[in-house]
Amino acid sequence: MESIDDHLVRRLTEWSEGEPLPETPGAAASGADPGLLLAYLDAQLQSRHLDFALRWLQSRQEGFYTIGSSGHESNAAVALALRPTDPALLHYRSGGFYAARAGQVPGSSPVADVLHSATASRRDPISGGRHKVFGHRGLNIVPQTSTISSHLPRALGMAFALGRGLPTGDVPADSVVVCSFGDASANHSTAAGAMNAAGYCAHQGLPLPLLLVCEDNGIGISVRSPRGWTRRALSSLPGVEYTAVDGTDPAGLLAGAAEVAAGVRESRRPAVLHLRTVRFMGHAGSDAEAAYRTRGEILADYDRDPILATAALLARRGVLSPAETLARYEATREQVMGQARELVGRVRRLDSPQAVVAPLTERRLPEVSAAATRPGAGRAPVFGGRPPEARGPLTLAQSVNAALHDAMLTWPQALVFGEDVARKGGVYGVTRGLRKAFGATRVFDTLLDEQTILGIALGSALTGALPIPEIQYLAYLHNAEDQLRGEAASLRFFSAGRYQNGMVVRIAGLAYQKGFGGHFHNDNSVAVLRDIPGLALAVASHPASAPALLRQCLALAEQEGRVCVFLEPIALYHRRDLHDEGDGGWLAPYAAPPDWAAGQAPLGRVRTVRDGADLAMVTFGNGVPMSLRAARVLARDGIEVRVVDLQWLSPLPVESLLAAVSGVSRVLVVDETRAGGGVSEAVVAALVDGGFPGALSRVNSLDSFVPLGPATAQVLLGEEDVLSAARKAARTG
Numbered sequence: 001m002e003s004i005d006d007h008l009v010r011r012l013t014e015w016s017e018g019e020p021l022p023e024t025p026g027a028a029a030s031g032a033d034p035g036l037l038l039a040y041l042d043a044q045l046q047s048r049h050l051d052f053a054l055r056w057l058q059s060r061q062e063g064f065y066t067i068g069s070s071g072h073e074s075n076a077a078v079a080l081a082l083r084p085t086d087p088a089l090l091h092y093r094s095g096g097f098y099a100a101r102a103g104q105v106p107g108s109s110p111v112a113d114v115l116h117s118a119t120a121s122r123r124d125p126i127s128g129g130r131h132k133v134f135g136h137r138g139l140n141i142v143p144q145t146s147t148i149s150s151h152l153p154r155a156l157g158m159a160f161a162l163g164r165g166l167p168t169g170d171v172p173a174d175s176v177v178v179c180s181f182g183d184a185s186a187n188h189s190t191a192a193g194a195m196n197a198a199g200y201c202a203h204q205g206l207p208l209p210l211l212l213v214c215e216d217n218g219i220g221i222s223v224r225s226p227r228g229w230t231r232r233a234l235s236s237l238p239g240v241e242y243t244a245v246d247g248t249d250p251a252g253l254l255a256g257a258a259e260v261a262a263g264v265r266e267s268r269r270p271a272v273l274h275l276r277t278v279r280f281m282g283h284a285g286s287d288a289e290a291a292y293r294t295r296g297e298i299l300a301d302y303d304r305d306p307i308l309a310t311a312a313l314l315a316r317r318g319v320l321s322p323a324e325t326l327a328r329y330e331a332t333r334e335q336v337m338g339q340a341r342e343l344v345g346r347v348r349r350l351d352s353p354q355a356v357v358a359p360l361t362e363r364r365l366p367e368v369s370a371a372a373t374r375p376g377a378g379r380a381p382v383f384g385g386r387p388p389e390a391r392g393p394l395t396l397a398q399s400v401n402a403a404l405h406d407a408m409l410t411w412p413q414a415l416v417f418g419e420d421v422a423r424k425g426g427v428y429g430v431t432r433g434l435r436k437a438f439g440a441t442r443v444f445d446t447l448l449d450e451q452t453i454l455g456i457a458l459g460s461a462l463t464g465a466l467p468i469p470e471i472q473y474l475a476y477l478h479n480a481e482d483q484l485r486g487e488a489a490s491l492r493f494f495s496a497g498r499y500q501n502g503m504v505v506r507i508a509g510l511a512y513q514k515g516f517g518g519h520f521h522n523d524n525s526v527a528v529l530r531d532i533p534g535l536a537l538a539v540a541s542h543p544a545s546a547p548a549l550l551r552q553c554l555a556l557a558e559q560e561g562r563v564c565v566f567l568e569p570i571a572l573y574h575r576r577d578l579h580d581e582g583d584g585g586w587l588a589p590y591a592a593p594p595d596w597a598a599g600q601a602p603l604g605r606v607r608t609v610r611d612g613a614d615l616a617m618v619t620f621g622n623g624v625p626m627s628l629r630a631a632r633v634l635a636r637d638g639i640e641v642r643v644v645d646l647q648w649l650s651p652l653p654v655e656s657l658l659a660a661v662s663g664v665s666r667v668l669v670v671d672e673t674r675a676g677g678g679v680s681e682a683v684v685a686a687l688v689d690g691g692f693p694g695a696l697s698r699v700n701s702l703d704s705f706v707p708l709g710p711a712t713a714q715v716l717l718g719e720e721d722v723l724s725a726a727r728k729a730a731r732t733g
Contacts (some may be wrong), residue, residue: 157459
């Protein structure tokens with residue numbers, strides 16, 4: 001069967017020899033500048049020949065990525081309709097866009113960029129050899145690693161930040177955020193959620209300069225999109241302007257894209273550009289397209305080649321003859337293949353574990369320490385003349401609330417948002433008073449969609465904000481967790497630190513809410529958070545330590561671009577007593593700013609809350625008060641227990657933990673999460689790997705969801721379980 005390359009060469013040759021040109025929609029009325037048309041053609045040619053080069057490199061074991069943009073080259077028109085300063089988050093078939101955007105920036109080298117990216121070269125300008133992505137800091141293209149629509153919430157967040165007048169960093173305030181994706185990806189929940197949120201903002205009258213570009217080739221790998229489905233879904237979004245354009249109509253496409261982009265920039269309202277494309281050469285190099293498409297279907301698509309459509313328009317306009325276009329096509333082939341041949345045997349790749357993980361492990365310890373202890377100005381009016389350190393002992397909820405007020409003063413770019421956090425002040429009152437103190441621009445409610453909440457954080461962080469989003473319950477995170485795993489925490493890695501989206505995600509969670517909620521309000525699973533490289537997971541347990549822990553997270557987000565999760569145990573929010581009613585053992589005074597340095601809680605450091613030489617109980621969250629109560633009982637029997645609060649569940653503070661249990665011959669890990677996939681598995685393994693010489697044991701909750709009502713006591717770790725395990729551990733060895 002004739003290849004798409006051979007077909008294009010044959011058709012241009014036939015036109016050169018006098019065969020009539022095909023009808024070109026809008027050719028006669030086209031007012032496109034010849035220079036614009038040539039820029040459009042050149043971007044298309046570079047993208048097409050890069051696809052050929054990537055497959056050639058793979059055949060020589062030098063290339064590792066063959067998902068191409070052939071047939072989608074018409075997306076170059078979108079780049080030409082925008083400014084090179086407009087942030088772009090691109091579909092993996094947006095090669096034409098990338099080439100056209102690079103052509104707008106002097107000194108750029110799109111061919112070299114893509115070749116180095118696909119060969120995993122350290123000279124890849126965005127990931128440094130970690131992944132093939134369309135991304136470049138100098139071109140304002142934010143890298144995306146999969147783009148199965150998972151990048152749409154981030155794009156929405158960037159547009160939201162720009163429209164709301166939030167910090168814009170180096171992004172011009174009048175920018176348009178453009179985001180491209182495929183028609184099959186439009187069915188994914190992340191796309192549906194982002195487009196719903198775009199319509200929601202439009203309905204609310206909120207500015208949202210977002211241009212969504214659906215590159216519709218009618219097929220998702222091997223599955224056809226139902227005829228008319230994508231158009232109907234995209235055109236029915238409330239408040240979102242819809243425009244359909246055809247990649248085989250370059251004149252109409254260039255004019256339509258320019259009109260839509262200008263409209264979004266002027267109106268600050270979202271729009272969808274539905275770009276009809278075609279896919280050539282299958283999904284990727286390993287895809288046998290003939291297994292699910294007939295020969296006739298494949299060949300019929302050749303007549304919809306966007307490059308041939310551009311060549312016909314150029315010929316009708318008298319800009320380039322078919323022969324001249326063919327010569328340009330072959331010259332581009334030689335340019336691209338010449339650079340590809342130069343790479344064979346010469347690519348420098350990441351060659352050590354340290355080099356690969358460098359973006360995840362780079363630290364700025366002095367800067368983090370300084371930021372975590374820096375008070376903000378204007379505390380007196382914010383606290384009504386009575387700062388929290390003058391209010392007496394506080395509960396955990398009160399101390400976190402006070403710390404959030406201080407954080408908003410220390411970091412003027414900080415934002416607090418989520419469901420119910422503003423007017424209501426949070427379900428448990430933890431954000432009460434913030435909106436009144438700092439205004440609706442910095443403290444605001446969102447719609448009920450965790451993917452959108454995290455997307456706002458992802459996008460606003462890229463513009464210079466310090467987001468503090470709240471997920472109302474830990475169980476509600478799970479339907480949006482890929483926004484942390486696949487998008488947030490991976491950005492520094494796949495951009496080699498060129499982009500970062502530091503944030504602190506506050507989550508109310510864990511179990512032990514007596515008589516309330518069932519498993520959606522009593523979730524004790526943190527495994528998915530602990531599995532994300534580079535993410536820092538902190539768990540507050542006591543009002544004395546929680547503020548410093550929160551400030552440390554914020555400093556990590558600001559100074560290291562770290563994605564942090566700050567988990568707040570709901571059952572401890574309003575607890576006042578520890579051992580006996582009225583003892584006030586779970587209250588603590590709030591530290592004044594001069595004392596913040598002494599109470600620092602650096603990433604990687606545990607907290608010893610009780611000393612003892614016979615047994616060490618290593619725990620966190622709700623396990624801290626349970627362990628302390630068990631320790632008091634054991635002390636009556638002459639067994640002195642050391643209680644260690646991990647504070648950080650990821651990365652585990654291994655060195656600090658080993659130092660904390662030094663001199664004790666027995667360790668019991670008290671873990672309120674599940675026995676399978678819980679925290680204790682990692683703690684025990686870390687102690688073994690670290691050479692702890694003594695006896696190790698653990699006690700956990702059961703491998704069960706949390707039921708409603710009194711049945712919780714049957715599956716959750718209880719104080720009697722802790723005491724029994726501690727007695728047994730104390731007798732071991």
